[in-house]
Amino acid sequence: xxxxxxxxxxxxxxxxxxxxxxxxxxxxxxxxxxxxxxxxxxxxxxxxxxxxxxxxxxxxxxxxxxxxxxxxxxxxxxxxxxxxxxxxxxxxxxxxxxxxxxxxxxxxxxxxxxxxxxxxxxxxxxxxxxxxxxxxxxxxxxxxxxxxxxxxxxxxxxxxxxxxxx
Amino acid sequence: xxxxxxxxxxxxxxxxxxxxxxxxxxxxxxxxxxxxxxxxxxxxxxxxxxxxxxxxxxxxxxxxxxxxxxxxxxxxxxxxxxxxxxxxxxxxxxxxxxxxxxxxx
Numbered sequence: 001x002x003x004x005x006x007x008x009x010x011x012x013x014x015x016x017x018x019x020x021x022x023x024x025x026x027x028x029x030x031x032x033x034x035x036x037x038x039x040x041x042x043x044x045x046x047x048x049x050x051x052x053x054x055x056x057x058x059x060x061x062x063x064x065x066x067x068x069x070x071x072x073x074x075x076x077x078x079x080x081x082x083x084x085x086x087x088x089x090x091x092x093x094x095x096x097x098x099x100x101x102x103x104x105x106x107x108x109x110x111x112x113x114x115x116x117x118x119x120x121x122x123x124x125x126x127x128x129x130x131x132x133x134x135x136x137x138x139x140x141x142x143x144x145x146x147x148x149x150x151x152x153x154x155x156x157x158x159x160x161x162x163x164x165x166x
Numbered sequence: 167x168x169x170x171x172x173x174x175x176x177x178x179x180x181x182x183x184x185x186x187x188x189x190x191x192x193x194x195x196x197x198x199x200x201x202x203x204x205x206x207x208x209x210x211x212x213x214x215x216x217x218x219x220x221x222x223x224x225x226x227x228x229x230x231x232x233x234x235x236x237x238x239x240x241x242x243x244x245x246x247x248x249x250x251x252x253x254x255x256x257x258x259x260x261x262x263x264x265x266x267x268x269x270x271x
Binding site: 036039040042043044045046106107108113115116119120121 | 231232233242243244247251252253254255256257270271
C-alpha cells in the first residue's frame with residue numbers, strides 16, 4: 001500500500017516530518033497564512049513549530065489579536081488606486097469585508113485558530129527581542145504561547161524542519 | 167492508481183494510497199487500514215468519526231476537513247488528535263475509504 005497519505009513519517013519512515021514557521025507580520029491577511037499552514041501540517045501529522053517575531057507579536061497579543069487589520073496601502077493586490085487605499089476608513093472597510101468573508105466560509109478567527117493549533121499539539125513561541133523592543137510583557141501574550149525564546153533557541157527547536165518565513 | 171487487496175477484498179487506490187471508490191469499503195477494510203496506521207483497535211469514538219465522514223462525504227460530495235468533523239461528530243479538537251495521532255486530516259478520510267480532504271482546516 002502506498003504510504004504517502006499516512007502523514008507525518010518522512011520517506012525513510014523513521015524521522016518525523018516537521019515544519020517551522022516564522023510569523024513576522026501583524027496584519028490580518030499575513031496572520032492567516034502561517035496559522036493555516038501550521039494547521040494543515042498538524043492535520044497530516046507533521047510537527048509544527050511557530051515563532052512569532054516583530055509585528056507578528058500582535059498575532060499572539062491578548063489585547064491585539066482580535067483587532068488585526070487588513071493591510072491595503074502599498075498592496076497592488078488590493079486592486080484599488082493607492083491614493084484611495086490611504087483614505088481614512090478605507091482600510092477599516094477592507095478589514096470588515098475580509099472578516100465577513102472569513103465568517104461566511106466558516107474559517108475560524110485568528111484567536112480560535114491559535115486555540116485549535118494548541119489543541120492540535122503545535123508549539124507556539126514568542127520572540128524575546130521583539131518583546132523587549134515593543135515593551136510587551138510575557139503576561140500580555142495568549143496562554144497558548146508556550147515560551148518566549150531567543151532566535152538561537154528557535155533554531156534548536158526547528159532542527160530538521162522545513163522552515164517557512166512569513 | 168493501483169489495485170490491492172485489503173482484508174481479503176480487492177480495492178482501487180490512488181497514487182496517495184487513498185481508496186477511490188467508497189463503495190468498495192467495509193468495516194474490515196477500515197480496521198486493516200487503521201492497524202497499518204498504528205491505530206488498533208478502532209474505538210467507538212473512531213467509528214463515530216468514520217460514520218460521520220462517510221455520511222458527510224455523500225452529502226457534500228467531498229471528504230470533511232478536521233474542523234468540520236470536530237463541529238459535527240461529537241469529538242473535540244484535542245480528542246481527534248488523540249484518536250488519530252499521525253494526522254486526523256488524512257487518516258480519518260483514509261480509514262473511511264475516502265480521498266484526501268481538500269480543506270485546510
